[in-house]
Amino acid sequence: MPKKKPKIGKPGVHQELDGFDIKINEFGEIISNFNVDKINEFLDDNVEDKKLVDRQEEEEQE
Numbered sequence: 001m002p003k004k005k006p007k008i009g010k011p012g013v014h015q016e017l018d019g020f021d022i023k024i025n026e027f028g029e030i031i032s033n034f035n036v037d038k039i040n041e042f043l044d045d046n047v048e049d050k051k052l053v054d055r056q057e058e059e060e061q062e
Contacts, residue, residue: 016042
């Protein structure tokens with residue numbers, strides 16, 4: 001089975017996260033050039049939490 005070819009260039013990101021870079025060092029630590037709070041705020045605004053949707057539906061049924 002052939003080895004995977006390394007991808008050239010940087011992946012596309014959302015405009016709000018332009019310049020975002022994340023790496024994992026040899027100790028397993030996540031190193032990012034963005035503040036974690038800023039990333040969490042972006043995710044809260046743009047990603048729907050599947051667990052919370054189920055809870056909201058249960059509350060509406062009661």
